Amino acid sequence: MRPLYHPSLKEITVQGILYALSDPVRVCIYAELAQADSAMNCSAFLSNGNLKLPKSTLSQHFKILREAGLIRSERKGVELKNSTRCQELKKKFGPMVVGILQAYQNEPNESKH
Amino acid sequence: MRPLYHPSLKEITVQGILYALSDPVRVCIYAELAQADSAMNCSAFLSNGNLKLPKSTLSQHFKILREAGLIRSERKGVELKNSTRCQELKKKFGPMVVGILQAYQNEPNESKH
DNA sequence: CCACTAGTTCCATAATACTGAATAATGGAA
DNA sequence: TTCCATTATTCAGTATTATGGAACTAGTGG
Numbered sequence: 001m002r003p004l005y006h007p008s009l010k011e012i013t014v015q016g017i018l019y020a021l022s023d024p025v026r027v028c029i030y031a032e033l034a035q036a037d038s039a040m041n042c043s044a045f046l047s048n049g050n051l052k053l054p055k056s057t058l059s060q061h062f063k064i065l066r067e068a069g070l071i072r073s074e075r076k077g078v079e080l081k082n083s084t085r086c087q088e089l090k091k092k093f094g095p096m097v098v099g100i101l102q103a104y105q106n107e108p109n110e111s112k113h
Numbered sequence: 114m115r116p117l118y119h120p121s122l123k124e125i126t127v128q129g130i131l132y133a134l135s136d137p138v139r140v141c142i143y144a145e146l147a148q149a150d151s152a153m154n155c156s157a158f159l160s161n162g163n164l165k166l167p168k169s170t171l172s173q174h175f176k177i178l179r180e181a182g183l184i185r186s187e188r189k190g191v192e193l194k195n196s197t198r199c200q201e202l203k204k205k206f207g208p209m210v211v212g213i214l215q216a217y218q219n220e221p222n223e224s225k226h
Numbered sequence: 227c228c229a230c231t232a233g234t235t236c237c238a239t240a241a242t243a244c245t246g247a248a249t250a251a252t253g254g255a256a
Numbered sequence: 257t258t259c260c261a262t263t264a265t266t267c268a269g270t271a272t273t274a275t276g277g278a279a280c281t282a283g284t285g286g
Contacts (some may be wrong), residue, residue, distance in 0.1 A: 022135030099209035
């Protein structure tokens, strides 16, 4: 298995972030990670109420979030612990990412969780 | 030709906006419209330096921006005058859209224009 | 070593996007 | 009005990208 690639802050682009968050599943994952007080592993989303996706699809979504620079994934034994890189991103992109999260979380959308 | 559809503020969603801005061409168009002091028509982007796309493709991109609620297009004779709906969106989504624009425009990316 | 769990990779299928060509709509000139 | 130039949209074929089941890799514990 290949090592997990995390882009450096320099390599992260607005475009990459927007692309990663353009998918409903990925915003949902990201928003949940942002709200969580500790790192979550991928399989926490396997039967997570609204998200009913096979693990191969989830794995792909996590990869896209990771390679866009939105999340950090650390191996802990057999599982991956995922957390957001919000603080880092704030330094580079200002209020963009938090703005997206807030707008998403304020939205009166019932199919979110 | 069908009439141009513009969603009402209520119908505009974070997800729709993120999807619309997930494409490099569309962010480019949107950023340029946001910077322009007057409405621009579609064909202004036909041979606009970095954007070298057929008009059918551009037309599709404008449609997506419009139906996501990001821009407003008004027919003026044979052309369309496009402008952003930034002010409206600010009311509903707070700093999200402006945050995206600022981050995009601050980015030291040479292939933007 | 074997079984179990967590994620990843592969690949066939499904869904989207791109774009040249045809079409529609408008305005102006003859 | 009729014709023509201009602007933008629609259509259809092709190309690109996403999805998800099956096979696989890796770590952990018995």
